Amino acid sequence: MVPVFFGLTASAGGFDTGPQGARVMGLGGASTAYINSIAGLSTNPGLLGAWGDSLIRVSLGGIGQIRRASFVGQDTYRRTDQELTIQPGGYFYATGAVSKRVSIGLALTTPYGYHTKWPNGWEGRSVVQESQLNTYFAQPTVGFRLNDNFSAGVGFVYAYGKYSQRRALGQYDDPAAQSQFSSSGSGYGVNVGLYGRTGDNLAFGISYRSGVQLKMNNGTATSTGVPARDAALNPASSSFKTQLNLPSTLSVGIADRITKKLLLTFDFALSGWSTLDSLKLDVAANGSTPAHRVSTARRYEDALAFRVGAEYQASPKLTILGGFHYDETPIRDEYISPEFIDANRICASAGLSYQLSSRFALEAAYAFDYGQLRTARANQQMEQVANVSGTYRTATHTASVGVAVAF
Numbered sequence: 001m002v003p004v005f006f007g008l009t010a011s012a013g014g015f016d017t018g019p020q021g022a023r024v025m026g027l028g029g030a031s032t033a034y035i036n037s038i039a040g041l042s043t044n045p046g047l048l049g050a051w052g053d054s055l056i057r058v059s060l061g062g063i064g065q066i067r068r069a070s071f072v073g074q075d076t077y078r079r080t081d082q083e084l085t086i087q088p089g090g091y092f093y094a095t096g097a098v099s100k101r102v103s104i105g106l107a108l109t110t111p112y113g114y115h116t117k118w119p120n121g122w123e124g125r126s127v128v129q130e131s132q133l134n135t136y137f138a139q140p141t142v143g144f145r146l147n148d149n150f151s152a153g154v155g156f157v158y159a160y161g162k163y164s165q166r167r168a169l170g171q172y173d174d175p176a177a178q179s180q181f182s183s184s185g186s187g188y189g190v191n192v193g194l195y196g197r198t199g200d201n202l203a204f205g206i207s208y209r210s211g212v213q214l215k216m217n218n219g220t221a222t223s224t225g226v227p228a229r230d231a232a233l234n235p236a237s238s239s240f241k242t243q244l245n246l247p248s249t250l251s252v253g254i255a256d257r258i259t260k261k262l263l264l265t266f267d268f269a270l271s272g273w274s275t276l277d278s279l280k281l282d283v284a285a286n287g288s289t290p291a292h293r294v295s296t297a298r299r300y301e302d303a304l305a306f307r308v309g310a311e312y313q314a315s316p317k318l319t320i321l322g323g324f325h326y327d328e329t330p331i332r333d334e335y336i337s338p339e340f341i342d343a344n345r346i347c348a349s350a351g352l353s354y355q356l357s358s359r360f361a362l363e364a365a366y367a368f369d370y371g372q373l374r375t376a377r378a379n380q381q382m383e384q385v386a387n388v389s390g391t392y393r394t395a396t397h398t399a400s401v402g403v404a405v406a407f
Helices: 002-010 022-026 038-042 045-051
Strands: 057-073 079-081 087-097 102-109 113-117 130-145 150-168 178-197 202-209 212-224 237-246 249-257 262-271 278-283 292-297 303-313 318-327 345-357 360-376 390-406
Touching: 022 038, 022 057, 022 318, 022 345, 022 360, 022 390, 038 045, 038 057, 038 087, 038 102, 038 130, 045 087, 045 102, 045 130, 045 150, 045 178, 045 202, 057 113, 087 113, 102 150, 150 212, 150 237, 178 237, 318 360, 345 390
Parallel strands: none
Antiparallel strands: 057 079, 057 087, 057 390, 087 102, 102 130, 113 130, 130 150, 150 178, 178 202, 178 212, 202 249, 212 237, 237 278, 249 262, 262 303, 278 292, 303 318, 318 345, 345 360, 360 390
């Protein structure tokens, strides 16, 4: 029953759903020092103190993401495309001042997730057929205006995640022979940040969001279509416990107002994926099989990202946004998996904000990510890696629409 779990770790790199807000998505995610949208709250809580006026601000919207991947088998030369799936998401932000020096805020986001679905008859069906991850973050935050130029903030993060996977048991002739498992769990973290201005035109920000350990203690694994002789190896039902580590993120950014109408933003981020060094599975006893622990190595690497964005005030009501970013993958070549194909990625984005009134704006953005070609080579001597030999190409489309209100 153990191989069914391997995909969980193989997917744990680069599955962020992108900037959590239409306006910051248009900027390519370069929002650590960007003060023109409260959606920056999830990136840098230090921005909160700088919004410490009498207004209550609300921003909310939806996010839709389509990740597409194609596979060409090393031996068969057969091309297989992932089936079309949409990963839904959304965001909600609210901020308000308690006093001249203290502000409070709330961020509800869906920062990590994916939905992978391959055709049932594809050559890697014994590795994965379908897999899905959804996460939900809630971050109540307190911000402090230290003086006219500096502010700081701290947020408490509560995270909840759900994971499921389905794969074929290819060692049997029966196409109905499958394994499925699902689990869910929660974890906690903290997000701290600082924002400052060195003048009217230049601002900077720095933030650190701790990693989150999703403790999944209610895992259930099932098998169907298994011959009676192998019932002990692949029981009809069993339970397990595990933990999924989401990375810490250190972000540094600057925002420079080049002209009255043009603002440029720059971000540099380091994500701590190296905490995903291994996965430990505590499998409960089942029949004659005693409880046992399975540990598999992953040895992921920390990954860097560089982002740049531009905001142009085209008219008193219309703001145009553009962005570019480059993200490294934390997944080494020997751990590539078809469950979630990650690669070094380049991304271009565009967006707009239109003021229907002085306190109500419509916002929209689109981003396109393109991943480099990656080659996977299955190694039967590395049992901890579930893979199929071949090459992968990936592309991601993400769109967001939302509103921003102040009252």
